[in-house]
Amino acid sequence: MARYIIKRLLQAIPLVILISIICFTLIQLAPYNAIDTMITPMMSKEAVELINIKYGFDQPIYIQYFLWLKGILSGEFGYSIITHGSISQDLISRIPATISLVLPSYIIALFISIVLGLISGANKNKLIDKIIDGFCSIGIAIPSFWFAMILIFIFGYKLRLLPILGMSTIGMKPSLSDFLLHFIMPGTVLVVAFMPELIRYVRSSTLGQISEDYVVVQKAFGATKREILFKHVFKNVLLPIVTKMGMALPMLITGAMITETVFGWPGVGPYFVTAVQSLDYPVIMAVLLLSSTLVILGNLISDILYFLIDPRIKEMR
Known part of the structure; x- marks a missing residue:
């Protein structure tokens, strides 16, 4: 197990370096640069040059890249050109707020999706399947920002039931109840966005499992549809869900920007x-x-979870 994790980590290092080069290059290819936000037509060439040096x-592009990468490896992302604050400190203060919004929303969406997906897959082409599929189509089609503004208009402006902005009420001592009131609307938007x-x-995984031999055997032994679905099919459907859980990790940071x-x-x-602006x-x-x-x-986490859960993968290793 340890050898497998070390091997995967070593494989990931060159990929991270490649991604850092791509990110840096894309920024350098942008039609504007950071200096454009700090200079005015009234500045002299000497003043502009001093900003460049600061x-x-x-420096040459490759020197700028290595200086940037050196700072990142030491845990320092540099400083904001606009606010002059430490980017690392800004992220440390903001990431917990993002996680507190995205993580509960994703967990709620995941639990609801597992139940609805199992029911939909077990009732292929029936009324309940068409209703659930229709909800998915609507959820995919609705832009998150539009849905958010509708909720704000109805529950924040018209009915005045829920707070509109922030994650806590200004001037009040932070409390769980106040946080939950602020969480309801953005959390609902994210749940609806994640679920389809x-x-x-x-549903797709369920359809694949229902056609397996073990389902036929359970039916022959007199197991009910609910028992087959939630005791047997459910366990095998969870394995591919592991991939989704691993891939959801970046959403904890960037999954709720809008x-x-x-x-x-x-x-x-x-x-x-x-x-960006x-x-x-x-x-x-x-x-x-x-x-x-x-x-x-x-x-990497998905691969490790697969390795731990599925004995067939252990045998292949």
């Missing part, structure tokens, strides 16, 4: 959107690299 933009793909994934921005949730989303390249590169690295880490 932020290292006078998960439901269809579970929703966070609409609801003013103080997470990574508004931070990244503001950086203001051409704050160090922040953009940091978030891109972080999310890309989490994709690789998610794949």
Whole structure:
């Protein structure tokens, strides 16, 4: 087991380096650079040159990359060009807020999707299957920002039942009840956004399992449809779900950017959107690299979970 994990980690290192090069190169190819946000037509050439020297933009591209990579390897993502604050500290303060929104939403969506996916797969082409599939189609078609604004208009503005912005009420002592009130609307948006793909994934896995021999054997022994579905098919459907759980890791950081921005949730989303709008390249590169690295880490976690859960994989190793 340890050898397998070490092997996968060693395979991931070159990929992370390649991704860092791609992220850095894409930013360099942008039509504008960070200096454009800091200079004015009234500045002299000497002043502009001093800004270039201060932020290292006078160095060759490869030197800039290695300086940036050196800082990242030491745990320092650099400083924001706009706010001059530490990017690492900004991310540390914002990531918990994003996780507190995305993680519960994804878990809720996952549990609901497993149940609905199993029911849909077990009732192929029947009324309940068509209803669930229709919900999935609507969920995929509805833009998250539009759904968020509808909820804000109805429950925040018209009915005044729920707070519109932030994750806590300004001037009040933080409490679980206050957090839950702020969580309901953005959490609902994310649950609806996550569910369609998960439901269809579970449904597809369920259809594959229902055609297996062990289901026929259970029917022959007199097992009910519910017993077959939730005691036997359910266990085998969970294995491919492991892949989805691993791949969901990057969503903990970047999976709610639009929703966070609409609801003013103080997470990574508004931070990244503001950086894009203001051409704050160090922040953009940091978030891109972080999310890309989490994709690789998610794949690694999925492989390890497969290795632990499925004995057939152990035999092949």
